[in-house]
Amino acid sequence: MRYAETGYNLEIDLTLGNIERVETDPRDTELYLGGLGTNAKIMWERVPPETEPFSPDNLLIVSAGLLCGTPATGCNRTIVTTISPQTRLLAFSMMGGFFAPELKYAGYDKVILRGKSSSLVYIYIHNDQVEIRDAAHLKGKGAVETAGLIKKELKEPNAQVAAIGLAGENRVFFASIEQGRSSASRGGIGAVMGDKGVKAIVVRGTKDINVARPAEFMELCNEVMKYIQFRNENPIPNVMPILAGLGSPQEMMVHDEKWHTENFMWGNSRVRRKDFWNDEIAANWMKTLESARTRLISCYNCPMKCGATISLPGLPAYMMKCFSKLTYTMGAFSDLEFGLRIAQRATEYGVDGFSTPQVMAFALELYQEGILTDQDMPGLPEGNEERFYWLLDKIVRREGIGNILANGTYWAAQEIGKGADKFAHNNIKKHEQLPLKLSMLNPIYFLMYCTGEKINITQIEGQFPQAPFLTREEREEFVKDWFQVPDDHFKQIFLDWEPRGEKSMPFYPTVQMCCDIVDWQERMHYIDDALGMCAGLSSFPLKPPYHIHNYPKFISAGAGIDMDEEKLAQAARRYRTLVRAINIGRGMRRKDDRPPENHWKKRFPELEKELLDTYYKFKGWNADGIPTLVSLHELGLDYVGEEFLKRGIYSDSPDEASADAMANKVQKSMKGDVS
Amino acid sequence: MTGERKTKKVKTIKINVDKCNGCRACEVICSAFHAAPKYSSNNPARSRIRVIRDPLADIYVPIYAGDHAVAECAGRDKYTIDGKEYDECSFCRASCPSRSEFKEPDSGLPLKCDMCEGEEEPLCVKWCMVDALTYEEREEEVEEGADREELEIGLEALAAKYGVKTLQNTLARLSKKA
The missing domain is CATH 1.10.599 (Aldehyde Ferredoxin Oxidoreductase Protein, subunit A; domain 3)
Known part of the structure; x- marks a missing residue:
């Protein structure tokens, strides 16, 4: 029997419409555990470096972690792995919520998507029954809206839905996968899902997950719960409040945003507003959050309340977490009300709350500098807030300037030229970072x-x-x-x-x-x-x-x-x-x-x-x-070393002497002469 | 006829839906506790408590499995409380043909909350760290006699319908079975 894991992956070829349940090798679990570890192993084996992010050969792996589905408190994360269209490197964004345990209960550790569907589909996994279903009627629908519609049409209120919005469908390089109160946002994995023609993955599971030594395991769980209680009652002194407790920074709970608003940068990560916070703003923002926030909510099997249901007059309710509370507000030099309102639309579109406001602020900076002109942005309204909505709509539809901006600040700057690259200043490896200077x-x-x-x-x-x-x-x-x-x-x-x-x-x-x-x-x-x-x-x-x-x-x-x-x-x-x-x-x-x-x-x-x-x-x-070959050998990764040698990876960079001996050894073993 | 006054222990789980964070830890621990061997597996679909959730509508109702009902109700109720419309059966504890809740997923056999017999308090309460679930035990005085009286009326009716002899035979057969 397999413990904690199910021992099965679901392999879906979208080109062929083929679905297979594949048993996994328990030795891989010992060596790579699960989640990201085994995802990386699969990516190494099956997605060679030549593979383009939007190639049918790129994989999108949606994986539960090794201990998801057991009673371990807070173990609920889904690890999504693919090649990012933005960084062109491995992306492994994660989401909390309720998806990973449900996938385990359905009997799978991972869903591995390859190929491309010729029309928009969604995948419905209900224990042993797995279907690729038509999603034509969901085209263009919001990610949150899609989840609701699917649960209704399947008459399955207990299903968990991971869906993309318009941004994913249109392959925006910072498109997210949205799932209830959570999202896998970084690296543009939603764009890969959209490229594969998959609107949503829906899962419902009613099977058991076993643990190897139940009494011991429960004792460990109880200790963890006791310690969480202790830490909740004993915040750490001498650090700022958001670092004192457990959980994600408690952005949905706190009202005092002096620290973020005065230390993080506004706009396109440029402007520090040192004396921003005052009593009037504090009172206003508190009123905004108090009236918009319906409830503080949690992920599966976790007592921390890091998320919230947000419900604003005239807008459908949505769920928010963490720092996306302020990213739009600060990107647009606006207030909390605006931030919460535009985040509703952004969540339905399915975009990353870190990259998106920076991309939009970047566009406006270029406009102010005259690098982008009225010709590039016909119809751009007056006012920062209106402009943000306008840009968001253009980006997720890839219309006009939005088609360039949808690739993120790095690629957009390359395409725009005229010194725009100086404005794409907050990236690492082509990816937008926290607005912090x-x-x-x-x-x-x-x-x-x-x-x-x-x-x-x-x-x-x-x-x-x-x-x-x-x-x-x-x-x-x-x-x-x-x-x-x-x-x-x-x-x-x-x-x-x-x-x-x-x-x-x-x-x-x-x-x-x-x-x-x-x-x-x-x-x-x-x-x-x-x-x-x-x-x-x-x-x-x-x-x-x-x-x-x-x-x-x-x-x-x-x-x-x-x-x-x-x-x-x-x-x-x-x-x-x-x-x-x-x-x-x-x-x-x-x-x-x-x-x-x-x-x-x-x-x-x-x-x-x-x-x-x-x-x-x-x-x-x-x-x-x-x-190095030596370190790869020590980790049992000789197969990586062999590939590096074959591809001449070391030839450009002088390796240390000790590696030469290893190279010989590895080459010998490649010829079957294993010492 | 006056009944004898006796005390009995009433176990209550108080449910504060306003405090529920929707995490379903109650379902997790319930299914683990009732696994055989104890804690060896986990599957919320086997849990005897369910959180009826509709996060966007801000609906979170933890419900405990009550008695099994062989047939569906003739009519259904829909509640609206504080502007929130609850689906029919949201507050019902029965496992019944009209819903999937509170049935073993494999066999379809009904599940019923046993208040975690043998534990200090039901484990769902222990695992509910946000205090949406709290446990209370209280003593209640009951008139034992009142029950006997009701029973007698019932038996009288049955005797009138089937005859005392048949009733006696049936009782004898039932007691052998038990």
């Missing part, structure tokens, strides 16, 4: 921005405080019950970390310490993405209920895989490296590992070089950021 380089964040292959800072940061605490006493208090650290040397680093003086940024934490911190933080995110755990209860907040010490026990008792901390760390390293390998195959190199030029005002080129050099070595990558 800071003063002094933070060496930990430098490494995370450079090498985080989810290309989103919130998807790599979390376990280590963002800034030093002011006094030694505060630090001592903090480390007292900080048992989540992999080992005690992290406590010492934090204890010695001063706001100024010798042991302050950018030269403290030291380069080596930064490597350790970044590696730990990243590892926790990667483990979450394989298990399907919400980052809000694990890798994102300080002192979370899930950590490197209890995760091996959850996997052992849940999935019946003999697991310990070292083995888990090694597995995470394995598929993390595989993600890198896929991107390396697609041309990503050291030159791409850098933050937006203007992210920090005070930069330290020598230190930055040393940071990257040291971190690459630490990760087992060569000076160009390519995993």
Whole structure:
């Protein structure tokens, strides 16, 4: 019997209309866990670097995490993996909500879509019964609206629906997949779904998910619940309120937005409004949120209330979470009422709440600068808010200038020319980033921005405080019950970390310490993405209920895989490296590992070089950021090394001497002469 | 005839729909607890509590499985409360032919809440960290006699219809079966 996982994937060829239920190899689960881990393995094997994002050969993998469907609190994430049309690299956006457990109960770990349907369809999965159904009547419908219509026509109110809106249908490079209160937004995966002609994936499941050692597993669950309760009652002092508790930043709950509105950038991530927040705005915004917010809501099996139902007069209700509360508001220099209103339309269209407002603000900046003119934007209304609606409508329909903007700021700037690239200033690897511009380089964040292959800072940061605490006493208090650290040397680093003086940024934490911190933080995110755990209860907040010490026990008792901390760390390293390998195959190199030029005002080129050099070595990558043959071998990824050699990946970048020996060995083994 | 006064324990789960966050943790733990062996599997479709949800309409009603009804009701009720229209059967606890709730997904056999017999409190309450579900036990005085009186009236009616002899035989057969 398979535990925690179902042991089956659903393979759907949309070109042929073929549906297969395929048993998976349990050894892959041991090596790559599940979710992102096994997704990466499939992508490596089946989507070679030549594959275009909009090729029928690109896969769209919608996967539940390994522990989704078990009673582990907050384990509900769906990991969607494909090649992004925007970055042209691996995209692995995730969504919470209710989809992943339902998929497990239907009897599948993943839905793997390949090919392209000639007409718009939706996929209906009801346990063993799987159908590709006509979706002509849903063309152009909103993502939320679509979910409602499908549930009604199937008479299945308990089905979970992941759908795209107009943006996905029209292959907008930042189109999302919307699912109830959640969405998989980053990287334009909704565009790939639209390219495949799939309007929605609908799932209803009524089968069992088994756990290997029930009593042990339940005890672990109960401990986690107790700790969540403790953390809810004991927020962390000395950090800003949104970092004090568990869950995603509690944007739907909080009213005080002084910190975001005064520290994050407005418009196209340009303008800081240092004295923006005042009593009048506070009162207005509070009134707006109080009247629009019907209820704080949760994902499957989680007590944190990170989302909300938003219902504004004259508009259909929708569900919102996290920072999309402010992105439109700040992009358009408007107020919260506007932000919540346009987000309703954006949610129906199915677009990413981070990229979209920046793309629109970018267009308006270009217009102000005369790079885009009235000829490019005929009919552009007066007023920022009206312009935002106008641009949104153009983008999701790919009409006129919208057709260019729909590719995101990087590609749009290339196409527009005339110096527009200077305005696409907030990207990493062609992907729009949080609107944040800071003063002094933070060496930990430098490494995370450079090498985080989810290309989103919130998807790599979390376990280590963002800034030093002011006094030694505060630090001592903090480390007292900080048992989540992999080992005690992290406590010492934090204890010695001063706001100024010798042991302050950018030269403290030291380069080596930064490597350790970044590696730990990243590892926790990667483990979450394989298990399907919400980052809000694990890798994102300080002192979370899930950590490197209890995760091996959850996997052992849940999935019946003999697991310990070292083995888990090694597995995470394995598929993390595989993600890198896929991107390396697609041309990503050291030159791409850098933050937006203007992210920090005070930069330290020598230190930055040393940071990257040291971190690459630490990760087992060569000076160009390519995993070495030695490190690939250690991770059991010789098949990657073989492919790299075959493709001459190393030939452009001088590899260290030790790799030559490995190369010989690998080449021998390729000839069947295994030593 | 006056009945004997006795106390009985009444177990109540108080449901505050205003506090429900719709997470369905109650369904998760219910199905796990009632799995055999205990906690060995999980499947909300087997749960004896269901959250009737319609998030966009802001409807969240946790409902416990009550008795099985062999036949559907003759009519259905639709409630509107605070402007929210609840689907028919939203508040009904019965497993019955008209709905899929509260039936084993494989066999179709009816499910019924047993208040997690043997546990300190029903586990759905324990797992409801937002306090939409709370547990209360209270003692209630009941007149045992009143029940006997009702029974006697019923038996009298049956005796009149079938004859005392048939009734006696049937009772004897039933008690053997039990």
